[in-house]
Every structure is written in structure tokens, then in C-alpha cells.
Amino acid sequence: MKTAMMALLLVASQAGAHQASLETFSTKPILADLADLKALDIPVLAKEESVGVGYAVITPEMQLKIQERAHKVGKCGGFEDLTTEKNFQALNFTSMLSSLAEIKAKNDLYERAPFAAVAVEKSPKIEAAVAEVSEQNLREWVTWLSSYPNRYNRGKTPNVHVEDMKRRLQTLLASSNIPYEISLISHDSTPQQSVRVRLTGSTRPNEIVVLGGHLDSINQGWGGGQQAPGADDNASGSANLLETLRIISQKEQPQRTIEFFWYAGEESGLLGSAEIAKSYKGEKRDVVAVLQLDMTSYPGAGEFVIGNMTDFTSKWLHEYLRAVNEAYLHARIVDDQCGYGCSDHASWFRQGYPTLMPFESTMRADNPNIHTAKDLINDKTNFAHSAMYSKLAVVFAMDLANSAARQPY
Ligand code: BES
Ligand code: ZN
Numbered sequence: 001m002k003t004a005m006m007a008l009l010l011v012a013s014q015a016g017a018h019q020a021s022l023e024t025f026s027t028k029p030i031l032a033d034l035a036d037l038k039a040l041d042i043p044v045l046a047k048e049e050s051v052g053v054g055y056a057v058i059t060p061e062m063q064l065k066i067q068e069r070a071h072k073v074g075k076c077g078g079f080e081d082l083t084t085e086k087n088f089q090a091l092n093f094t095s096m097l098s099s100l101a102e103i104k105a106k107n108d109l110y111e112r113a114p115f116a117a118v119a120v121e122k123s124p125k126i127e128a129a130v131a132e133v134s135e136q137n138l139r140e141w142v143t144w145l146s147s148y149p150n151r152y153n154r155g156k157t158p159n160v161h162v163e164d165m166k167r168r169l170q171t172l173l174a175s176s177n178i179p180y181e182i183s184l185i186s187h188d189s190t191p192q193q194s195v196r197v198r199l200t201g202s203t204r205p206n207e208i209v210v211l212g213g214h215l216d217s218i219n220q221g222w223g224g225g226q227q228a229p230g231a232d233d234n235a236s237g238s239a240n241l242l243e244t245l246r247i248i249s250q251k252e253q254p255q256r257t258i259e260f261f262w263y264a265g266e267e268s269g270l271l272g273s274a275e276i277a278k279s280y281k282g283e284k285r286d287v288v289a290v291l292q293l294d295m296t297s298y299p300g301a302g303e304f305v306i307g308n309m310t311d312f313t314s315k316w317l318h319e320y321l322r323a324v325n326e327a328y329l330h331a332r333i334v335d336d337q338c339g340y341g342c343s344d345h346a347s348w349f350r351q352g353y354p355t356l357m358p359f360e361s362t363m364r365a366d367n368p369n370i371h372t373a374k375d376l377i378n379d380k381t382n383f384a385h386s387a388m389y390s391k392l393a394v395v396f397a398m399d400l401a402n403s404a405a406r407q408p409y
Contacts, residue, residue, distance in 0.1 A: 025060065026059070027057045027058065027059055028081060028083050029057050029088065032080070033052060034053055034054040036069055036078065038054075042065070046097060048097035048098065050104055052339075053097060055093045055097065066078045076338075077342075080340055080341055081269055084189070085189075103350070107315050110315040111315060113408075117319070118316065120326075120327045120395070120399060122327045123399070125398070126328070126394070129398060130394050130395060132247045135384055136383075137242075138236075138387060139377070141243065142236055142383075143377065145215075145235035145238055146229040146377065147229075148160065150217055150227060150229075151215060151217040153192035153264055153265035153267070158216075158264075159193055162195060165195055169182050170182060173245075173249055180197060180200065181196075181197070181198040181200070182196070183196045183198070185275075187265070189265065189274070190264055190272070192264035192265050194261060194273075197260040198259050198260075199248070199249065199253075199254065201256040204257075205257045206285075208257045208259055209256055211259070212261035212262070212290065212292055213234050213240070213241055213263070213292060213293040214237075214238075214262070214266030214344055216230075216267050218371055219372060220371040221373065228371070231376050232360070232367050232381070233294070233370040234266075234293075236297035237296050237389070239386070240386060241293060244394050247390075247394055251398070254397070254398070255402050261344075273344035277348045277350070277351040278347075289317060289354050289356070289400055290354065291358075291392075291396050293358070294343040294357070295367065296386040297382060298366070298382070301362045302332070303384070303385050304330075305332045305333075306331050307362045308333050308335050309337060309342070310337055312338070312345055312349040312350075312355065312357070314354035314356065317407075320400075321358060321392075329388055329391060336362045336363055338357075354406075
């Protein structure tokens with residue numbers, strides 16, 4: 001214990017000494033899959049076996065090893081860079097890990113306790129709304145979003161597309177009968193802003209159903225420059241959310257509040273969502289459920305196969321997905337794991353909120369072009385597949401925002 005503490009102290013001082021830059025660094029603190037760290041002989045300074053996450057301080061050589069391994073097993077980055085956390089020098093990694101373990105333990109209760117099975121009843125109104133999802137609209141939204149040189153949070157103009165998005169939302173919502181609010185949310189950790197649309201609930205406005213995805217993009221290819229069209233990652237999920245909003249904003253006012261988020265700086269470490277989820281927790285906001293849509297247009301594991309990411313997500317919502325699928329989608333669901341907090345759902349999960357992350361594929365079969373200039377609409381892009389995620393989002397919003405359902409623990 002004593003040596004572990006000393007290691008942590010040593011790490012904290014080392015971490016403070018280097019520049020938090022992706023390209024050149026001496027060492028940096030990360031969280032990664034425990035099994036990966038062990039397999040690569042990277043010293044684990046703190047760990048939480050129950051969640052399979054380890055804390056390490058890595059050199060550029062170690063980073064390369066992790067990335068190589070991640071690519072081999074079909075993962076993306078393979079770790080979380082903690083230098084992207086605001087004030088990372090002051091982070092207490094052991095308590096971060098144990099609070100994650102606590103949330104996980106609570107989540108695991110779901111399997112042991114005799115909770116009623118999750119049921120979703122087919123409703124004609126929801127069915128009609130689901131039928132309105134348009135593949136053509138999705139293609140148009142993605143074409144527009146992937147036409148920016150990049151949507152990078154550290155780019156020269158990190159908010160041009162954000163401001164365009166706001167204008168599009170104003171047009172989209174102008175004819176809605178539901179009281180709404182469009183906000184650009186500024187952050188401490190990045191100059192890029194997140195976008196939020198709130199559809200205020202009629203009878204239980206303090207209960208919130210969140211639907212989100214990241215709007216930013218990144219180019220991580222060697223010498224790849226700044227071109228980051230991010231068509232699949234994540235214009236696709238962003239488009240799904242726009243299409244869902246287009247449809248439900250024309251319907252009756254929901255009982256609960258529905259909030260849509262297009263997060264900033266996800267690609268640089270879940271920046272926007274981390275700040276938002278923390279502030280919601282701090283304000284004790286009652287977020288009933290969080291849906292994350294990140295990459296939906298590349299059916300790597302087959303058309304209409306959904307990769308249900310089971311880490312950093314809630315067992316209650318896994319069941320909910322199965323019930324929605326039976327009633328409305330009729331897809332094949334394959335459980336899979338990112339192995340680390342791979343998208344914004346992890347930010348909410350860390351604050352104790354129930355999350356769901358239905359992914360376009362399995363990790364193993366995922367889109368090889370993401371984070372490069374080649375992430376464009378191409379012959380692999382499948383808008384029928386992507387439309388399924390908007391259908392799911394329509395049901396998630398309309399069903400959950402008009403029910404009393406919530407995680408039973
Ligand atoms: N959309 C990806 C996450 C992803 C990629 C999930 C491939 C499943 C398969 C996301 O935008 C991303 O790139 N996340 C980062 C992690 C983050 C903490 C910087 C990653 O995976 O490297
Ligand atoms: Zn990405």
C-alpha cells in the first residue's frame with residue numbers, strides 16, 4: 001500500500017512536469033484496459049479488478065505498444081489520456097477507480113435482484129413516428145457535416161460548424177409546438193462549444209431523458225494533416241439525433257424533458273460531456289437515461305447488427321434495448337465491449353447515470369477509416385443501417401419520456 005501511494009505521488013509530480021501534448025511528451029498518465037496493460041508488461045500503478053481498468057504512466061514507446069495492440073484486436077485508441085482532464089495533476093486516481101467500482105457493483109445488482117422484466121409496449125403513435133425516419137435526410141445531414149475540413153476542437157476555427165448547427169436547429173424547431181431551448185455550452189477544457197436542445201416536459205419537467213453524440217472530429221493518421229471529415233465518426237450519430245429531433249419536435253409535448261446534446265471535444269478525451277455530466281451531477285439533476293450515438297453508418301458486423309457496448313453502460317438499459325428491439329427494430333444485438341471509456345456515455349456513467357451505447361458494429365469489425373481523411377461517405381456507408389439508430393432514438397425518446405420507467409436501484 002505504502003509503495004503504491006509513493007508511486008502515485010511520484011507519478012503526480014512527473015505528470016505535472018510534462019507538456020500535455022499528443023505528439024511529444026515524456027510520460028503521461030492514462031487509464032486503460034487492465035488485461036492490455038498486463039499483456040504489454042506496462043507497470044500498473046493503481047487498478048480496479050472489478051471494472052478491469054488500470055492506471056499507468058506511459059512513455060511514447062508504451063503508447064505505441066498499446067495502440068498497436070488495440071489495432072490488432074480491433075479497438076480504436078485503446079486508452080484514455082488523463083492529461084486531457086482539467087487539473088489532471090490533482091486527480092485522485094485511486095478514488096476515481098473505486099467510485100467506478102461502486103457504480104459497477106450497483107449495476108451488477110440488477111442481475112441478482114428480482115426486478116420486474118423490462119417491457120416496451122408497441123404504440124401506434126411511436127410506430128408512426130419511427131416510420132418517418134428518412135435515409136435521404138440522414139444522407140443530407142452527413143453530407144453537410146462531413147463537408148467541413150474538420151470539426152476538431154483544437155483546430156483554428158473550432159466553432160464554425162457549431163454555429164451553423166445552431167442556425168439549422170433554429171430553422172428545424174421554428175414550427176414546433178413543444179416549448180424548447182437551444183443553447184451553446186462553453187467549456188473550461190476546450191474552446192469548442194457543445195450544443196444542447198431542450199424539449200421541456202409537460203408534467204415532469206425535472207426528469208430528463210438525454211440523447212447525445214459528439215459533433216467533433218479528429219485526424220490521427222501519420223502526417224494526415226487537418227482533414228477530418230468524420231462522416232461515420234461522428235456525423236452519422238449527429239445526423240441520427242437531428243433526424244430524431246426533426247420527428248419528435250412535431251409531436252405532442254412529452255411528460256418528461258428530453259435533451260439532445262452534440263458534444264464538443266470528445267475526440268480529445270470526452271471533454272464536453274465530462275464537464276456537462278459533472279455539472280448535472282453537481283446540480284443533482286434527475287437524468288433518467290442517456291443514449292449515446294457514436295458511429296452508426298458502417299455495418300461492419302453485418303447490416304442491422306447492433307453492437308451493444310456493455311461496459312460503462314447500464315444493465316437496465318441493455319434490457320430496455322432488447323425490449324425495444326423486439327417491439328420495433330427486429331435487429332440482431334451482439335454484446336461487445338470497448339474496454340475503456342470510448343465515448344461520451346462514459347462521462348455520464350462515471351457520474352452514476354444509466355447509459356446505453358448501441359454501436360454500428362462490433363469492435364473487431366469496426367470502420368478502418370475513422371480518424372483519417374478517408375472517413376467519408378463511400379460504398380460501405382449504409383443509411384438504412386444508420387436509420388435503425390434514429391428509429392431506436394425515436395422510441396427511446398417517446399417511450400421513456402412518457403413513462404415512469406427508471407433504473408430500479
Ligand atoms: N467513436 C469513437 C469510439 C469508438 C471507435 C468506439 C471504434 C468503438 C469502435 C470515439 O470517437 C473515439 O475515437 N474515442 C476515443 C477515446 C477518447 C477517450 C479520446 C478512442 O477510442 O480513441
Ligand atoms: Zn473517434
